[in-house]
Amino acid sequence: MxxxxxxxxxxxxxxxxxxxxxxxxxxxxxxxxxxxxxxxxxxxANLAKIYLQGPILDSASIYEQIKKINQNPKIKGALLLINSPGGAISASVEISDMIKDLNLKIPVVAYVQGTMASGSYYGGMYATKIYANRGAMIGSIGVIFNGVNLAELMDKIGIKTQTLAMGAYKEIGTPTRKWNPKEEAFLKELLQEEYKMFIDDVADARNLNAKNYQQFAEGKVFSARNAKKLGLIDEIGTLDDAIATLQDLAQVENPIWLEKSKFDAYLEKIINSSTQIILQNFTYKLQ
The missing domain is CATH 4.10.170 (p53, subunit A)
Incomplete structure (x- = not known):
């Protein structure tokens, strides 16, 4: 036994x-x-989908998706599905450049499923056409630098910091004290530079007058209807409308989609859920 x-x-x-x-x-x-x-x-496959969803922390996912498209010469067009609140400046700029480059090779039609704001607007604005459903939120063109001042809390619980730093601005953005006037002035100049780049790029992508930035920028969020009036999107419609336009531009009658595997889609869903928590403490982003 x-x-x-x-x-x-x-x-x-x-x-x-x-x-x-x-x-x-x-x-x-x-x-x-x-x-x-x-x-x-x-x-x-003759058509592909690109997913720009969730907080933007890096451009790796978009890079891999576009890489697969470029490796398949049969693909004639791409559908960019957007539902993102934005995120990191550098990653958003990289995505924007990648979509712009892809759009020079094949038509890219963007469809806003929920939100195309801040960095995700930056990322998708160079699409050939931008469609949005009538409940979508679009815009939030601006830049923000967040920080906290923990000095009073640290005094109450008896915590003192010790720091050795070389360079007048090495501690810029520190949470252990109030920023001094020189640091605030430096940060404002930096943000103004990034903000101007954002405005100029939007004007270039959407054929807008950068001098009228107060109408379409300033961190404002617009309904799909007002976004269309301002020229931030092309059409209000359904996903099927966006697909029909893509097929027409790509001259594809019988679409065969280059889809993500179920495993990849599930894995990305888990990653996006995790990054929602990370983004709550993210300090340097587009807004």
Whole structure:
């Protein structure tokens, strides 16, 4: 009986001992299956979807999506699906440049599912056409630098900082004290430079007059109807309207989509949920 019991228990003991390794192997198998399942439709794809969703912390996801598109010469157009509150300046600029470059090769039609604000507006504004559903929120063209002053709290609980810094502005933005006038002036100059770049790029992408920036910028958020009046988007419509326009521009009658694998989509959903928490403490972003 002991021998039989040991034989029955052995597999469970093995799994318990090598649990992490088993989980890793399972993930690898899922990735391989997912890749295999996507191989055939990807081969014949003539249209692609690009997902700009959630807080923008980096441009890696968009880079990988566009890289796959560029590797497939059969793809004639791309649908950029946007639902993002924006995020980091540098990442938003990188995404903007990538979409602009892709749009020179194939038509890119953007569709605003919910929000195209701040950095996500920057990222998608160079699309050939921008569609938005009638409930979408668009704009928030501006720049912000957030910070906190913990000096009083630190005094109450008896915490004192010790810092050695070389350079008058090395501690700029510190939360341990109030920023001095020189630091505030420097930050304002920096933000003004970034803000002007944002305005000028929007004017270039949407054929607007940068001198009229107070109408379309200043951090204002617009309804789809007002965004269209200002020239920030082209049309108010449905996802099907955006797809129909893309097919027309790309001259594709029977669309075959280059889709993400289910595994990749699920993984990105988890990452986006996690970054929502990170963004709450993110201090330097477009707004």
């Amino acid at each position: 002991k021998k039989i019991a040991s034989i029955l228990i052995a597999p469970f003991a093995f799994i318990t001992k090598y649990f992490k390794a088993c989980v890793f192997l399972l993930i690898v198998v899922l990735i391989l299956i997912s890749t295999k399942n996507q191989e055939q439709p990807n081969k014949d």
